[in-house]
Structures are given as structure tokens and as C-alpha cells.
Amino acid sequence: MIQTILALMKKELYQVIRDRNMLRLIFISPIIQLLVLGYAINTDVKKIDTAVYDFDRSSLSREYIKAKTAGDYFVISSENPTVLDAELGFKENLYTAALIIPNDFSENFTKKKPVEVGLLIDGSNANSASITSGYAEMIAMQFNRRQLAIPEPIVMRQQMLYNPESESVYFMVPGIVAVLITMITAMLSSMAIVREREIGTLEQLMVTPITVPALIIGKTIPFAILGFLEMSIALLFGVLWFGIPFAGSWTLLYGLTFIYLFTTLGVGLFISTVTQTQQQAMFYTWFFSIFAILTSGFFSPIVNMPEAVQYITYLNPLRYYMIIVRGIMMKGATVEALYPEIIAMIIFGIVIFTSSWLRYSKRVS
Amino acid sequence: MFKIKFIAQKELWHILRDPRSLIIAILMPIVMTLLYGYAINLDIKNIKLAIIDFDKTSTSSDLMGRFYNSGYFSEVTNPVSINNPEMILKKGQANAVLIIRPGLGEAIQKLKSMRNIASVSVDNYELGLIVDGSDANMAAAAGSYSSIVVSQVIKDNLPLGFEMPGIKISRQVLYNPDLKSSHFFVPGLIAIILMMISALLTSVTIAREKESGTMEQLLTTPITPRQIIIGKTLPYVGLAILDGFLVLGFGVFYFGVPFIGSTLLLFVFGVIYVIAALAIGIFISTIVKTQQLAMMGAMMVTVLPSVMLSGFIFEIKNMPLVLQIITYIVPARYFLLIVRGIMLKGSGIGLLWVEAAFLIALAIVLLSVATKLFKLRVS
Amino acid sequence: MPDTVIIEKLTKKFGDFTAVDQISLAVGEGEVFGFLGANGAGKTTAIRMLCGLLLPTSGNGTVGGFDIYRDNENIKKSIGYMSQKFSLYGDLTAYENLWFYGSVYRLNKKTLKNRIEELSEELGLHEFLNRPAGNLPLGWRQRLALATSVLHRPKILFLDEPTGGVDPVFRRRFWGILYDLADKGTTLFVTTHYMDEAEYCHRISIMHHGQIIELGNPSDLIQKYQQPNLEELFVQLISKKSEKATDV
Numbered sequence: 001m002i003q004t005i006l007a008l009m010k011k012e013l014y015q016v017i018r019d020r021n022m023l024r025l026i027f028i029s030p031i032i033q034l035l036v037l038g039y040a041i042n043t044d045v046k047k048i049d050t051a052v053y054d055f056d057r058s059s060l061s062r063e064y065i066k067a068k069t070a071g072d073y074f075v076i077s078s079e080n081p082t083v084l085d086a087e088l089g090f091k092e093n094l095y096t097a098a099l100i101i102p103n104d105f106s107e108n109f110t111k112k113k114p115v116e117v118g119l120l121i122d123g124s125n126a127n128s129a130s131i132t133s134g135y136a137e138m139i140a141m142q143f144n145r146r147q148l149a150i151p152e153p154i155v156m157r158q159q160m161l162y163n164p165e166s167e168s169v170y171f172m173v174p175g176i177v178a179v180l181i182t183m184i185t186a187m188l189s190s191m192a193i194v195r196e197r198e199i200g201t202l203e204q205l206m207v208t209p210i211t212v213p214a215l216i217i218g219k220t221i222p223f224a225i226l227g228f229l230e231m232s233i234a235l236l237f238g239v240l241w242f243g244i245p246f247a248g249s250w251t252l253l254y255g256l257t258f259i260y261l262f263t264t265l266g267v268g269l270f271i272s273t274v275t276q277t278q279q280q281a282m283f284y285t286w287f288f289s290i291f292a293i294l295t296s297g298f299f300s301p302i303v304n305m306p307e308a309v310q311y312i313t314y315l316n317p318l319r320y321y322m323i324i325v326r327g328i329m330m331k332g333a334t335v336e337a338l339y340p341e342i343i344a345m346i347i348f349g350i351v352i353f354t355s356s357w358l359r360y361s362k363r364v365s
Numbered sequence: 366m367f368k369i370k371f372i373a374q375k376e377l378w379h380i381l382r383d384p385r386s387l388i389i390a391i392l393m394p395i396v397m398t399l400l401y402g403y404a405i406n407l408d409i410k411n412i413k414l415a416i417i418d419f420d421k422t423s424t425s426s427d428l429m430g431r432f433y434n435s436g437y438f439s440e441v442t443n444p445v446s447i448n449n450p451e452m453i454l455k456k457g458q459a460n461a462v463l464i465i466r467p468g469l470g471e472a473i474q475k476l477k478s479m480r481n482i483a484s485v486s487v488d489n490y491e492l493g494l495i496v497d498g499s500d501a502n503m504a505a506a507a508g509s510y511s512s513i514v515v516s517q518v519i520k521d522n523l524p525l526g527f528e529m530p531g532i533k534i535s536r537q538v539l540y541n542p543d544l545k546s547s548h549f550f551v552p553g554l555i556a557i558i559l560m561m562i563s564a565l566l567t568s569v570t571i572a573r574e575k576e577s578g579t580m581e582q583l584l585t586t587p588i589t590p591r592q593i594i595i596g597k598t599l600p601y602v603g604l605a606i607l608d609g610f611l612v613l614g615f616g617v618f619y620f621g622v623p624f625i626g627s628t629l630l631l632f633v634f635g636v637i638y639v640i641a642a643l644a645i646g647i648f649i650s651t652i653v654k655t656q657q658l659a660m661m662g663a664m665m666v667t668v669l670p671s672v673m674l675s676g677f678i679f680e681i682k683n684m685p686l687v688l689q690i691i692t693y694i695v696p697a698r699y700f701l702l703i704v705r706g707i708m709l710k711g712s713g714i715g716l717l718w719v720e721a722a723f724l725i726a727l728a729i730v731l732l733s734v735a736t737k738l739f740k741l742r743v744s
Numbered sequence: 745m746p747d748t749v750i751i752e753k754l755t756k757k758f759g760d761f762t763a764v765d766q767i768s769l770a771v772g773e774g775e776v777f778g779f780l781g782a783n784g785a786g787k788t789t790a791i792r793m794l795c796g797l798l799l800p801t802s803g804n805g806t807v808g809g810f811d812i813y814r815d816n817e818n819i820k821k822s823i824g825y826m827s828q829k830f831s832l833y834g835d836l837t838a839y840e841n842l843w844f845y846g847s848v849y850r851l852n853k854k855t856l857k858n859r860i861e862e863l864s865e866e867l868g869l870h871e872f873l874n875r876p877a878g879n880l881p882l883g884w885r886q887r888l889a890l891a892t893s894v895l896h897r898p899k900i901l902f903l904d905e906p907t908g909g910v911d912p913v914f915r916r917r918f919w920g921i922l923y924d925l926a927d928k929g930t931t932l933f934v935t936t937h938y939m940d941e942a943e944y945c946h947r948i949s950i951m952h953h954g955q956i957i958e959l960g961n962p963s964d965l966i967q968k969y970q971q972p973n974l975e976e977l978f979v980q981l982i983s984k985k986s987e988k989a990t991d992v
Contacts, residue, residue, distance in 0.1 A: 091710045
């Protein structure tokens with residue numbers, strides 16, 4: 001049995017190594033993707049193009065405008081436009097926010113009376129719209145505090161743990177790595193088996209004394225190894241190039257990745273039992289990947305999704321792995337903190353491998 | 366002309382005879398629309414907040430209620446360890462921990478009895494907030510929303526007629542006042558799905574003929590390469606447009622995304638965009654040998670940039686210069702602005718001509734390059 | 745000669761369609777048995793049942809003494825199979841293909857090495873050992889496929905259209921190799937379209953619409969039906985059967 005498994009693994013690896021394009025795909029494209037995604041994926045809402053309508057034109061209003069643009073949040077793209085038609089600017093995509101300072105701004109402010117400043121926001125981008133108003137509120141509060149110098153009855157002392165530089169990259173790159181290895185391992189394992197079915201060597205194998213478990217193990221372990229390799233390359237790159245912190249234990253991460261790869265390979269395997277051609281296998285795997293990525297909490301928190309969808313995410317192994325990768329890398333999480341996720345992945349892996357095994361019969365009835 | 370029709374017809378049969386791929390071509394857009402529409406919600410809401418209450422008065426319970434009813438925070442029922450509040454953050458069960466120290470009740474009383482600004486004592490009462498910074502946006506939001514809740518509490522407990530001085534932001538959201546993410550995503554989805562169907566399927570189908578040898582067979586006949594390209598891609602234009610309408614219809618009727626502008630204009634630009642996407646598909650198919658590579662290549666060169674670099678989710682202006690320059694050749698970038706403009710803002714050609722010009726130029730360039738390359742490879 | 749493949753009223757139905765209809769035969773040790781029939785007659789289905797790839801609907805059978813229902817796995821240890829497609833890994837070299845299949849059949853390193861040496865000698869594969877199997881000309885791929893199926897010295901060898909598309913010289917040489925195997929005691933079960941090859945067999949059977957319509961020694965059959973050669977016999981028999989079917 002072992003001999004057979006080793007032979008299968010060796011054969012699989014030979015085939016991968018001989019395929020230049022496959023190698024490029026496995027090793028070079030993750031780096032390219034990491035580079036592009038690491039830089040492109042920036043969910044920070046910064047440099048919001050703002051039109052400023054200052055009807056007060058006092059030194060105080062100018063102070064306020066300065067405060068508004070300090071830091072990277074708001075950028076003035078148009079000051080005192082002659083036409084009070086922010087809408088036109090929104091339509092032409094010139095700016096996404098408009099600040100309207102009333103003409104009694106400094107008068108009321110210095111008299112310690114409340115002043116209303118208008119903020120028009122382009123709502124097409126719902127995400128940045130709410131964050132934009134959040135920033136505006138924060139800046140207004142800070143301005144009030146500084147200018148009026150009144151002691152506050154209740155103060156909030158904030159302490160931010162992990163990621164003090166507030167880099168969204170640190171949060172994204174571990175996620176990107178998780179996504180990359182998911183796609184590659186699922187794709188490779190599903191295609192490998194379907195290809196053998198297409199060219200006829202699978203049938204040839206079925207005629208031999210090979211057992212189904214040996215076949216399954218022999219065909220998935222090489223891809224687990226490749227997955228590890230890819231993860232290592234991507235992680236190393238992330239740490240060295242992007243400077244991603246690594247707060248936890250490398251051994252724990254590798255160990256848990258092993259369990260995770262078990263699940264993705266299982267999915268690839270399962271897909272190979274339900275498809276006939278390589279093209280179909282590719283489509284199905286792609287489909288699974290998209291679904292897994294969108295419901296994993298990679299881009300957007302699962303809590304924001306409708307309840308029904310949230311329940312579905314429990315079936316997504318990437319959801320658990322995402323928590324694990326981010327937890328270990330950014331927060332130094334240990335098994336104590338992550339055991340629910342670990343158990344979930346193990347259960348998923350066992351279920352899917354067993355289902356695939358059952359579907360694979362050497363004899364068709 | 367006649368010959369093109371033949372090839373297109375053959376292609377149609379291929380498509381129709383492969384039920385699984387067909388299902389995916391039709392089902393996938395619908396499921397993706399559903400997923401994106403529901404699942405992706407980048408708004409920061411429901412921040413998981415755990416609260417440790419040391420004050421234990423009716424005032425502190427009231428404060429807790431305020432936080433949880435604000436719509437920003439959701440309650441965390443898992444136990445928080447007083448000695449190790451970090452653990453709950455590590456477990457991912459909470460995004461932030463609020464610590465209500467003893468003395469809140471007194472502080473609120475002082476607030477209620479304030480006569481004038483000057484009489485506020487300097488001994489401030491401090492609330493503690495520990496925030497998980499891994500998700501920078503969430504962290505920033507947790508901070509600013511907490512401040513908002515607290516300042517609301519202060520305002521509500523001030524004596525009558527007493528108003529806190531300073532700036533108040535009065536905000537108004539134009540277009541999409543309910544701030545629904547689906548309004549933002551559906552237009553982008555149309556762009557992505559059109560690109561996917563056109564480029565992906567086209568590259569695969571040409572590669573498939575090369576792989577099975579039938580391309581060689583076709584070329585021995587009187588059919589010209591140009592006719593082959595047109596014939597093979599025509600059905601996919603149809604399929605792509607069908608999918609486009611599917612997503613559009615779904616978005617408008619199911620998710621309630623508004624459609625203010627002109628359908629005709631959208632259709633025209635849709636076709637131009639699809640042509641650009643097809644050109645890319647053809648280009649890829651001329652340089653790869655197998656279907657597998659065609660798919661992966663198409664994925665990498667079309668879908669990924671369309672999702673990542675088009676402004677669909679991530680702001681282009683936040684990207685480093687190099688990437689920003691690359692986005693100029695991503696057709697999805699222009700089409701996205703066009704779709705959003707037409708659908709959400711009712712913009713006409715007058716406002717969108719810049720994007721339109723870019724898109725048309727890109728389509729022409731891509732098409733000519735792809736056709737030339739195809740002819741070259743073939744001869 | 746003891747019988748190595750015995751089947752009795754073996755049947756396979758796919759829904760309403762009967763692909764193999766109650767066929768019975770017995771093949772002896774060292775016999776070269778030709779399994780003839782038109783396309784779609786049921787030959788491949790029958791072989792797949794004997795190889796343990798397909799579960800029969802009804803009937804009995806033993807292969808190498810093992811029951812085809814119960815002892816499927818034991819059967820696989822003692823048979824070899826060469827499919828129409830010459831199932832080889834195109835991106836692996838000839839040597840690697842041999843090494844792989846040998847390992848799957850659990851031959852230990854030393855035995856495998858010797859065996860590969862032996863087979864390359866016999867089949868003239870030496871100069872091709874380091875070439876990717878996909879780059880070999882058809883005739884050599886055929887020999888390589890044969891080699892992979894006999895590495896473990898199976899008692900029974902099933903060959904499904906093994907000489908499809910190969911030139912006559914190669915075909916004749918291939919049959920020479922097959923005869924050598926038979927002489928050494930291997931039972932050969934061959935399906936083929938080439939009637940001249942069928943004349944090389946000890947016995948043949950002719951299948952039509954899932955049934956065996958004739959069974960016996962080629963020359964005996966030629967005499968029985970008063971035909972000049974096997975090809976004429978075959979054509980006559982099949983067309984008569986088809987006519988009869990349309991009459992009814």
C-alpha cells in the first residue's frame with residue numbers, strides 16, 4: 001500500500017514539475033497576485049475628494065477647513081465653487097463629498113452656540129459614505145474640543161491592540177494568502193483526477209489492485225505539499241516585503257494549515273467525482289472558490305450578512321481558516337483561542353473525504 | 366457573411382449541448398449577484414462589543430443599552446475575562462471591549478446639575494475602550510461610533526435649554542440614501558460578469574478547437590481567420606448580453622437598485638465593453654495551447670483586474686501610482702463609471718463622454734491587436 | 745488445459761437496453777481467444793465486466809478461479825488489461841510509465857528493474873525508454889502499453905482493440921509477441937476488428953447485439969459456412985442476422 005501511494009505521489013510530482021506553465025502558475029503568479037492585491041486592496045477610506053463651500057470666509061472657518069484636511073482623510077478638490085450645485089460635481093465624479101459652512105459660522109461658534117455645518121455625501125459608494133460621515137463627526141468633535149477648551153464630563157480612553165499603524169495591508173495579506181492556497185489546491189486536485197479520467201489512465205488504474213484510499217491519498221498529498229510550498233513563499237514574501245507582523249507561532253500556523261489543506265483538497269476531490277471534463281472541473285472549482293472567498297469574512301465581516309447567509313458560512317472551511325490565519329499572525333492567538341475553528345475544519349475534512357471515498361468505486365454498477 | 370453564420374451556428378450547438386457549462390453560464394451570474402448583494406456589506410455595523418460593567422448602576426445599564434441600540438454595535442454574550450480582556454479579542458468573539466469603571470452614576474448626576482460651562486469640574490470620568498486593530502477600518506469605526514454614542518449620552522443628560530457648543534455635522538446622503546451596498550455592487554457586478562463570460566468563454570472555446578485539432582481542420586477550408594473569429598465569438602456576445610440583462614433585472618427588481626438613466630445608452634456601451642472583453646479573450650487564446658491555460662490566463666488577465674483594479678470595491682486613488690497607471694488599460698474601470706453614472710445618477714453622454722471615449726479607444730486597440738495576432742499565429 | 749475464464753449467461757442491462765445478453769464461454773489456459781463483433785455489439789462491455797470494471801446484471805463468471813462478484817480484487821491481481829486508448833501518461837517517459845505501473849502492481853524495486861529490462865529487450869523498447877510516452881509513434885506506444893500490462897506476469901491478459909491504427913508490419917510483429925506470451929501460458933482474450941488477426945486465434949466468438957452467435961476454431965468455422973476467409977464469414981453472418989431482425 002505504501003509503495004503504491006509513494007509511486008502515485010512521485011508520478012504526480014513528476015507531472016507537475018514537467019509542466020512549465022503549471023510551475024509558473026504555482027510559484028510566480030502568487031507573488032504577482034500578492035503584489036497587485038496587496039497594494040490594490042485598500043479598504044481604507046482616505047483622500048476623499050471634497051468640495052468646500054465656505055460662506056463664512058472667516059479665519060475660524062479656515063481653521064476648520066485646515067483641521068478637516070489635516071491627516072489623510074479629506075482632500076479639497078474644489079474650493080468655493082461658484083455654483084451651489086454639488087450634485088453636478090457628484091455626477092461628473094469630481095468629488096464625493098461637499099462641505100457647506102454657513103455664513104454665521106464664526107459668529108455662533110465664538111458665542112458658544114451650536115453651529116450646523118452641512119455635509120453632502122455621494123451615496124453610491126455606501127461603504128465609504130458611512131465612513132466618511134464618521135470621519136467628519138470625529139474631526140468636528142476634535143475641533144470643538146480644541147477650540148472651545150471645555151473640560152468634558154465623560155471622556156473615552158481608547159487603546160488599540162494589534163496593528164497600531166492601522167495598516168489595512170496587514171489585515172488583507174494573510175487573507176490573500178489563504179485565498180490563494182485555497183484556489184490552487186482545490187483547482188489542482190480536481191483537475192488532476194479528471195484529467196486522468198479524460199485520457200483513460202484512471203480506468204487503467206481501476207483494473208489494478210490499487211485500493212481507493214491509496215488512490216485518494218496518493219493523489220492529494222502531492223498537492224498538499226505544493227500548497228504548503230506556495231503558502232510559505234507567499235507568507236515569506238508578505239512578511240519581508242509588506243512587513244506584515246507575525247505575532248504568533250509558525251509551527252501552529254503550519255499545523256493548522258495542514259488541516260485546512262485537508263479540507264480544500266477534499267473539495268477538489270469531491271468535484272472530481274461529479275465532473276466529466278477538465279473544463280467542468282475548472283468551472284466548478286472556480287465557482288466554489290468565489291463562494292468561499294465571498295462568505296469567508298475576507299472582504300466584509302460575516303456579521304453584516306443576512307442571517308441566512310451567516311448560517312451558510314458555517315459550511316465554508318475558509319471562514320475558519322481566515323480567523324485562524326489572521327488570529328495567529330496579528331494577535332498571536334493560540335489553540336486555546338482557536339479550538340472551535342480547528343474542530344470545525346477537522347469535521348469538514350472528514351465529511352468531505354468520506355463522501356468522496358464513497359463516491360469512488362472501482363466498479364461501476 | 367454566410368460562412369460566419371455557419372460557424373456561429375456550430376458554436377451555438379456546442380454551447381447548448383454542454384448543459385453543465387450552460388448552467389454555469391446562466392446560474393453563476395444569478396448566484397454571484399445574490400452573494401454580492403447580500404453577503405458583501407462593507408458598512409461597519411454590528412461591531413461586536415463586549416462590555417464589562419464595574420459600576421453596576423441603573424445608569425450603566427442604560428449606557429449599555431445605548432450602545433447596543435445604536436445600530437452600530439451588537440451584543441457579545443460570550444464571557445469576558447476581567448483579568449484577560451484580550452482573550453476575547455484573540456478568539457475573534459468581540460471586536461472591542463468597553464470597560465465601565467465605577468463612578469458613572471455620579472458623573473451623570475454632575476452633568477444633570479450643571480449650571481454653566483465653567484462649573485464643570487476637571488475630574489473627568491473615564492470610560493475604557495480596548496479595540497482590536499487588525500481590521501483598521503473596523504477599529505476606526507469602533508472608536509468614532511463610541512464617541513458618537515457617548516456624546517449623545519452627554520447631550521441627553523444636560524439640563525434643559527443647555528446646549529453643548531461647537532460644530533454639529535448635519536449630513537445628507539445623495540443617491541442611495543439608505544446606503545444599500547447592493548446599489549453599489551450591482552453595477553460593478555454587471556461589468557465583471559460581462560467580462561467573465563466574454564473573455565473566459567471565448568478564450569476557452571478557441572483553445573478547445575486548437576487542442577482537439579479541429580481549428581487546423583477549419584483553416585484548411587475557404588473560411589478566413591476573420592470569419593472564424595467573428596463566427597465563434599458572436600454567440601458569446603449574445604450570451605454575455607443575456608447575462609448582463611439577467612444581473613441588471615435581478616438588481617433592479619429584486620434588490621431595488623434604481624435605474625434613472627437611459628437603457629439604450631447602457632446597452633450601447635455594454636456592447637462596446639463586451640467587444641473589448643472578447644478581444645482580450647481572443648488574445649489569450651492565441652498565445653496558449655491548452656484549455657486549462659486559457660482559463661487560468663483569462664482569469665488572471667481579465668477577471669482579477671476587473672474586480673481588483675477597476676474601482677469596483679477598492680478605490681483607485683488609494684493605490685500606488687504604478688497600479689493606477691495599469692488601471693487605465695482595464696476596460697472595466699471605464700465601464701464601471703458609466704454603469705454607475707447611468708443607473709444611480711441618471712448621467713447622460715454629456716457627462717460620461719470622457720469615460721466613453723476611453724472605452725471605445727480601448728476596444729478598438731484591443732480588437733485590432735487580437736485579430737492581427739490571431740492571423741499571424743494562424744499563418 | 746484447465747479453463748481460466750468461465751462465464752455463464754452473463755448479462756448486462758442499462759435500463760431497458762441489453763448490452764450483453766446471456767453470453768457463455770470458457771477459455772483455457774494459454775489459449776488465444778478472439779472476441780469479434782461489429783461496433784456496438786457488446787464486446788467492450790463484456791470485457792469490462794470480466795475486468796471488474798462493471799457489475800453484471802445477472803449471470804456467473806470466474807476469472808482465474810475467482811468469482812467476478814465476490815473476488816473482484818483478487819481478479820485484478822492476476823489480470824492485465826490493455827485498453828483501446830493505450831492509457832499511458834504522455835508527459836512521463838516510457839521508463840517512468842513502466843516503473844509506475846509496476847509499483848502499483850506491488851513489484852519490489854529489484855524485481856521491477858529486472859522486469860523492465862527484460863520487457864524492453866523483448867519488445868525492443870530500449871531506445872525509447874527515456875522519451876516521453878506522448879512523443880512515441882503509435883506502434884511503439886502500443887508496445888509500451890502492452891509492456892505495462894504484463895509487468896506483473898498476469899495469468900490472463902485482456903486486450904481491447906490493441907492494434908487500432910497501427911501499420912501491418914507492426915501488427916504482425918505484435919501478434920508474434922502475443923503468441924510468445926500464450927506459449928508461456930498466459931491466456932489472451934482479444935477483441936479486434938481485423939479479420940486477418942482473428943485468424944491467428946485458437947478460437948473466436950462472434951457477438952451480435954449482445955449475443956454470441958458463433959463460437960469455435962476459425963478454420964472450422966470457415967469450413968462450416970463455406971466461406972473463403974473469416975472476413976467473408978463475418979460479413980455474411982452479420983448481414984444475415986441483421987436481415988432476420990428486420991424481417992421480424
